[in-house]
Amino acid sequence: MAQKKKLLTAPPDGGWGWMIVVGCFFVTVCTRAVTRCISIFFVEFQVYFGQDYSRTAWIHSIVDCSTMLCAPLGSYVSNHLSCQTGIMLGGLLAATGLVLSSFATSLEYLYLTLGVLTGVGFALCYSPAIAMVGKYFDKRKALAYGIAMSGSGIGTFILAPVVQLLIEQFSWRGALLILGGFVANLCVCGALMRPINIKEEDFAHCQLNQEKIPDEPKKNIIQTSTCTSLSQDCTHKSLCYCSQQDYSFILKPNFIILASSFLFLAYGCSPPFVYLVPYALSVGVSHQEAAFLMSILGVVDIVGNITFGWLTDRRVLKRHRYVCYLIAVGLDGLSCLFLPLLKCFQLLVPFSVTFGYFDGAYVALIPVVTGDVVGTSHLSSALGLVFFLHAVPYLVSPPIAGWLVDTTGDYTAAFLLSGFSMIFCAFLLGFAKVIQKIKNKQQKPTVLASDTRQEVWTNGDAVHSVTEEMSQKEV
CATH class of the missing domain: 1.20.1250.20 (MFS general substrate transporter like domains)
Known part of the structure; x- marks a missing residue:
């Protein structure tokens, strides 16, 4: 057997x-x-x-x-x-x-x-x-x-x-x-x-999305309940629907905002890695010291990965991982704004430490924040789209920064554009968080005044109330 x-x-x-x-x-x-x-x-x-x-x-x-x-x-x-x-x-x-x-x-x-x-x-x-x-x-x-x-x-x-x-x-x-x-x-x-294989966890999204559509026949819920991103048991009839369910999170407002922010983040994070050594050489730093700056950045990046991940797993910060992520992105962008003012090796070392640490910090939180937004069952599909959004900025940001250097004759414009791009990414996420909190406060009185038997099902950021359905059953 x-x-x-x-x-x-x-x-x-x-x-x-x-x-x-x-x-x-x-x-x-x-x-x-x-x-x-x-x-x-x-x-x-x-x-x-x-x-x-x-x-x-x-x-x-x-x-x-x-x-x-x-x-x-x-x-x-x-x-x-x-x-x-x-x-x-x-x-x-x-x-x-x-x-x-x-x-x-x-x-x-x-x-x-x-x-x-x-x-x-x-x-x-x-x-x-x-x-x-x-x-x-x-x-x-x-x-x-x-x-x-x-x-x-x-x-x-x-x-x-x-x-x-x-x-x-x-x-x-x-x-x-x-x-x-x-x-x-x-x-x-x-x-x-x-x-x-996690019991019922993968079926939650399929069921939630079906229940949000009043006119959807119940037979479709039964047919697609086997649609799971961890273990696919879909027949050829439901394969199309399974593929649709894999990316059902795309139109969620929270994911759209997060995805948009990645475009600015991907543009801003690439030029400092490419042009830090050339900039250091242009201000009189030796080749050995310029290479050492990259080594410092790489080692501190590792420290940021591990220590920031450990810190945001603590009970005090675990609820605020989203905020920690946008703070790390914002501070990384802020350090880029100061880079054109640093004209010697002794001043560039603190930049390498700061930029490297917060770069490692937010990189470690990208999958965590994405999973919090879309839910674990859609994490693989969501990360595929997240990394897809990094493609074009990664491709064009170094040439654009190089064109700015050729046009202006120094690296100031390239680093400023990089820094402001990352700061705008953090601002966009912070603004979305504030709007979400305001909406939650407005909806809270309505929830408290509703039927005491109301249930709320959650998976990622999906919320579905079944009060109406229960009322229909009673009738």
Whole structure:
């Protein structure tokens, strides 16, 4: 007899969940850290192919853009097949792209293999792995995400010198070949992503959305009650509806505001990473000290991931994680505004510490805040869209900042635009929070005056009152 899968009543907040965190940690190492390390190959590509910096720089932009642009594809595969299948398939594609890149004969060849193929492979791995952490954790969610997302900073800190050493020993072709073998470990990470079944949790959204439509026949509720983003048992008749349910949160006002804010956030956070070293060199900082600024930023980024995640899991701050997130984004943007005033190494070090810490802080809270808005059952699909929204700003923000530098002759305009973009993101979220509180206060007297047998069902930010339905049954 086939053994029945055990249904849990709540996320375990531990146990195999820590293996999920470890798997997600190494996924971020193999995706985001490796993407950052691709910039180390720039000089080698320029010399070998005889191309200028702008054409060579498109490789990094295409990898980043492909990873974010195809993130919904990763969510779709994990929802309708499994997270394990999606990550293993992505690992094979990414490793194949890096191996094929070692045989490159032109930059156009690298655009396709290193840019598109590897980027799509990373997309299939990144958002599903992050979503799995949210399904295994509730009380310790922010801490779990802080540890998992720190893989990007730790991986960059370790891989950067290793990749440089590989290039010196085996040339750029050999380094890409070895890097392809390393990225193939994503298949091992995928094997760790054991599915979890939480009793009735996944059905809540389907039922809530059905009950909000008065004219919807009850037979549709029964038919689609098996539609779940963690375990798909949909027939071909209900497959279309299941896909619709995966993205039923898109038109929610809270998600629309959150998604809009990510456009400004993604634009603002990219230029400081790209232009910090060139700016430091332009004000007289030595090459060694400029590189050290990036090392400081990377290490402090890791500290921000873990410590801010731990702090926002405390009882005092857990209710206010949304506010903590927008404060971290706002302070990150504020530090960018002061950057043009810092003209020496001693003043740039505090910037690296401040910007790095709050960058790590808000990155760790992005999945947490998204899960609070859409609910755990839709987290994978929501993260796919969230990372999709990062694609275009990631692609265009460095060229726009470079154009501002070329036009004005300094970095002031580029850093100011970056800072104001992040501050506007925090302002937009804060304004939405205030409006929501005002509406809640206005609705509170109505709720208190209603039938005492009224029930409220919640999942994420979805709220549905069944008072009217109960009254109809009594009649």
